Each structure stands twice: as structure tokens, then as C-alpha cells.
Amino acid sequence: MSASATEAALATRARLPRFEAPDPGLARRLAGRAGIGEIAERVVRGERLSFGEGVTLYRADLLAVGALANLARERLWGNAAFFNVNQHVNYTNVCNKLCRFCAFQRLPNEAGAYVFSPEEAAEKIREHLDEPVTEVHMVAGIDPRLPYAYYLDLLRAVKAARPSIHIKAFTMVEIEQIQKVARKPLPEVFADLKAAGLGSLPGGGAEIFAERVHREMFRLKIGADRWLEIAREAHRAGLRSNCTMLYGHIETVEERVDHLLRLRALQDETGGFQTFIPLAFHPENTEMADVKAPTGVDDLRALAVSRLLLDNVPHVKAYWIMLGIPVAQMGLSFGADDIDGTVVEEKIYHEAGATTPQRLTREELLRLCRDAGRIPVERDTLYDVVRIDA
Numbered sequence: 001m002s003a004s005a006t007e008a009a010l011a012t013r014a015r016l017p018r019f020e021a022p023d024p025g026l027a028r029r030l031a032g033r034a035g036i037g038e039i040a041e042r043v044v045r046g047e048r049l050s051f052g053e054g055v056t057l058y059r060a061d062l063l064a065v066g067a068l069a070n071l072a073r074e075r076l077w078g079n080a081a082f083f084n085v086n087q088h089v090n091y092t093n094v095c096n097k098l099c100r101f102c103a104f105q106r107l108p109n110e111a112g113a114y115v116f117s118p119e120e121a122a123e124k125i126r127e128h129l130d131e132p133v134t135e136v137h138m139v140a141g142i143d144p145r146l147p148y149a150y151y152l153d154l155l156r157a158v159k160a161a162r163p164s165i166h167i168k169a170f171t172m173v174e175i176e177q178i179q180k181v182a183r184k185p186l187p188e189v190f191a192d193l194k195a196a197g198l199g200s201l202p203g204g205g206a207e208i209f210a211e212r213v214h215r216e217m218f219r220l221k222i223g224a225d226r227w228l229e230i231a232r233e234a235h236r237a238g239l240r241s242n243c244t245m246l247y248g249h250i251e252t253v254e255e256r257v258d259h260l261l262r263l264r265a266l267q268d269e270t271g272g273f274q275t276f277i278p279l280a281f282h283p284e285n286t287e288m289a290d291v292k293a294p295t296g297v298d299d300l301r302a303l304a305v306s307r308l309l310l311d312n313v314p315h316v317k318a319y320w321i322m323l324g325i326p327v328a329q330m331g332l333s334f335g336a337d338d339i340d341g342t343v344v345e346e347k348i349y350h351e352a353g354a355t356t357p358q359r360l361t362r363e364e365l366l367r368l369c370r371d372a373g374r375i376p377v378e379r380d381t382l383y384d385v386v387r388i389d390a
């Protein structure tokens, strides 16, 4: 399998109904009025934006930035809004990283701590065999008691329960731990994980690459260089991944732009990132409960600026679980082309105060996209088109 998400994007586009290049008129006018006319011309010409321009976009008029991002989004994907039928399994909440932003983690003997056996995880999959699930998304805490065989058995058990399922599992932080217990070089670890059923990697664990924030909020977890190195190795091993940025806590606008440009630089090298997901900080039940959560305006801006700066990442996701349904819908006109999936059971955001439902049905996702004026396109994890309900 090719690791290139950019090549896959071309194949995906060929499966969509033909669409015209969008008219840049409105974006140009709004940008001119907002004093970012020069940036608008560079976007219209398809030129790469700089660090300084990224910072400017974070401070410019939201509607102007949104219109530019919508132009970039419609140039790539027309009116399509991607979603999938997926299921989350958070196999353990035991974690030794003590990240200050996390409400999901538990110490091993703390009330509510759990670790699913591979069979228990497989049972979660079997419970939904009557639904058209194409993907399982598995991310969890770091429980140092789990041996290498656990991770391989987990993949094999899930695959045995539903052989057709695509397993998107293990953030770069989990991969770091898996390599530690495997005591093998990363290429061998990835080969073992692929043989056991791993299909791709989710985007979590990157948080914010700035070392200042790393020290302050998640110092026991890998930092930027290691996260990027593991992602590079995953892509070299032929695995595509997503990428994320956790925003709305103590980070500065400059640190956000730096984060996005470091992702863009790695993508130039590997082409392995499929989707960027800006993750809005949910402070409830965390050590940082006094931080004011990002607002809808912050969320739309995060989507829009990332679409404009990450010119080489095919997709930007408005993750409805985290944004809430109304903002996710609006996100589809502020740079995002994807809203994630049915999910079924989500713990990380709901422990941190998310008030969204635990699941949406396929029909609800169709309605959400159509209501936003988009054509829903069901995709699989690697963005092969499953069905278009025009």
C-alpha cells in the first residue's frame, strides 16, 4: 500500500461528481475589506503561505479568513462532505503520563480505571456487527503493565471479530510505548503491527509542538521531535496517519502557526498525513478546569487557518464530537471537508465535559451534511468512496 495520502486524494477526487473551480470573487472582496487582500491573491494563485501570514490570518476578520478557507476547500473537494461509519474503542484509561489537560486518565488503582482484554475489545466490535461499520478507531492511555503481546493480540482479536474492519489505532505516543515494550526498532514494530491487522494511525498525541507548552502541560509525554520522527517512520512503513493540534489552552497564536508549519514540513517529506484535526481543549474535570474553553469563533478560525496553511494535507476534519453539531456544520464552510463518523461510544471528550451525543446514525450524518449545503460522501478510512447519497 502506498503511504501517499496525496496520491490517494487524487483517486478520491476522480470518484466524485465533476465540479467547477469555485469563483474567488466573494473571498477576494471580503479579504480586501479586511486588509488581507495580498494574502487572498496568494491563495487564489495557489501559493504557499508563510509563518507571518499564518499569524496574520489568526488575527484577521473571521468571515474573510473563512471565505478564503472555503475557496481552498472547494477547490479541493467541491461540495463534498466526507464522513464514515466508525466505532471508537478506548481499550484502557490507565495512564502514566499525567497530562494536565486530560480528564480521561486514571491511575491503576483509582476508581473507574479499566483495561479491556483483547476479547473484551472484540466483544465491543461484535456488538455492532449488524451495522455497516468500516472502521474502528482505537486510542487509549499508556499503561506500562501491558506487554507487547497485548497490543498484537488486541489487533488480532478485533480483526477476528470483524475481518473487513479497518483498524486505525495507536497515536504516536502509544507507538512510543509499544516500541519500548517490544524492544525492537520502529520498522520491525510497524511490520508486526501491520501483520496483526493495523491499517493506519490516528492523529492524536501531538498536542502543541512548542517546548514551553510541552514542559508546562504534558512533560512526561514525548515532545515534538519524537512525535514527528515516529510519524515519519510510520509513513515510511506504508502506514498513513492523521495529525492534530490541541488548541485553546495556554498556547500562543505563534505556537499554533509553528505547529502547523512543522506538520506541513513533514508532509512535504512523506505525504503520509491524510487529515488534520484541530482539537478544541475541553477543560472540565481536568487540572486546567479554570481555563476558558475555546468558543465557536475560535473553532471556526482554527479550521480555516489550518486549511489555508496545510496546503499539502488533503483533508481537514470538523470533529463533531468535540465541536458540537452546529459548529461542525458551519465548519464545512470554513475549510473543513470531513466530519468524522458515527463513533458509537466516546470517552475522552465526554469525560472532559463534551455535551454532544455519544453517537450519530448514518442518516443523522447525512442530514447534518445536507443541511450544511454539502453532498454527503461516505468514505472508508483511506478515503475510498463507499457511497454517495446525493
Ligand code: V47
Binding pocket: 101, 102, 103, 104, 139, 171, 201, 202, 203, 204, 205, 206, 207, 242, 243, 244, 246, 277, 279, 280, 281, 282, 283, 286, 319, 348, 349, 352
Ligand atoms: O492526543 C485529550 C486530545 C487526543 C482532551 O485521527 C483532549 O481521526 C481536548 O487521537 N480536551 C486523542 N482534547 C484523540 C485522537 C483523535 C480524535 C479524533 C479524531 C482522530 C483521528 C484522533 O485527544 C489527545 C489529546 O490531544 N484530548 N483530552 C481534552 N480535555
